[in-house]
Amino acid sequence: MNQTVYVVPNPPTPNRIIQFNPVNCTGCNSCVEVCPTDVMMPNPEQYQPPIVVYPEECWYCGGCVEECPETEALTLLHPASQRISVNWKHRDTGEVFRLGMKNPPPARQMTVSGKRSASRK
Ligand code: SF4
Numbered sequence: 001m002n003q004t005v006y007v008v009p010n011p012p013t014p015n016r017i018i019q020f021n022p023v024n025c026t027g028c029n030s031c032v033e034v035c036p037t038d039v040m041m042p043n044p045e046q047y048q049p050p051i052v053v054y055p056e057e058c059w060y061c062g063g064c065v066e067e068c069p070e071t072e073a074l075t076l077l078h079p080a081s082q083r084i085s086v087n088w089k090h091r092d093t094g095e096v097f098r099l100g101m102k103n104p105p106p107a108r109q110m111t112v113s114g115k116r117s118a119s120r121k
């Protein structure tokens, strides 16, 4: 009897546990085979990076990275590296800034008297 089985990604937070580099990945599926929780499945297209199907099952054990025979073919994205979000607001203008943004303004500096002074001219 033929049955159709659908596999769909389950996107919890964080939903990107691994970043594949399709240039370096050969699609050998060693990472798929070593994963203790079957997070990934082989890509139906030959020589393409595996597909992450169950990201919430990842233990961040690093086995996939260790097993990969290629260089920089996959990177583990630890949740902590995805959740860090530091924002601050300019007191006078209300402008919002974010850690990691391009060319963030310099932080205000404390003067000897304890008063704040903007270091930006
Ligand atoms: S880190 Fe471990 S659990 Fe997560 S995908 Fe890689 S091998 Fe699987």
Ligand code: SF4
Pocket (backbone or CB within 6 Å): 020, 024, 025, 026, 027, 028, 029, 030, 031, 032, 049, 050, 067, 068, 069, 070, 073, 074
């Ligand atoms: S082990 Fe490395 S080269 Fe092989 S499929 Fe996984 S990421 Fe690609």
